[in-house]
Amino acid sequence: MSRRRKKSIILQNKCVACGCCLKVCPKGAISIPNGIYAIVDNEKCIGCGLCERACPASIIRMGEIS
């Protein structure tokens, strides 16, 4: 049985590295290791959508991955 899960997807070329998404993530799934754009750890993300609502640039979408 395949199970599709919604995960946070960040348009990294438009990210301004403000850190707003990091602050609201309850799982600590987002980081900005290079100081340039945010990345998501899909193993930690639970698809809650809080980061999507927090991003001032509106560049986070929730999408399904297999």
Ligand code: SF4
């Ligand atoms: S969807 Fe929720 S758990 Fe996943 S990265 Fe965004 S805030 Fe964190």
Ligand code: SF4
């Ligand atoms: S809130 Fe948006 S612009 Fe800010 S670091 Fe996260 S993805 Fe980038």
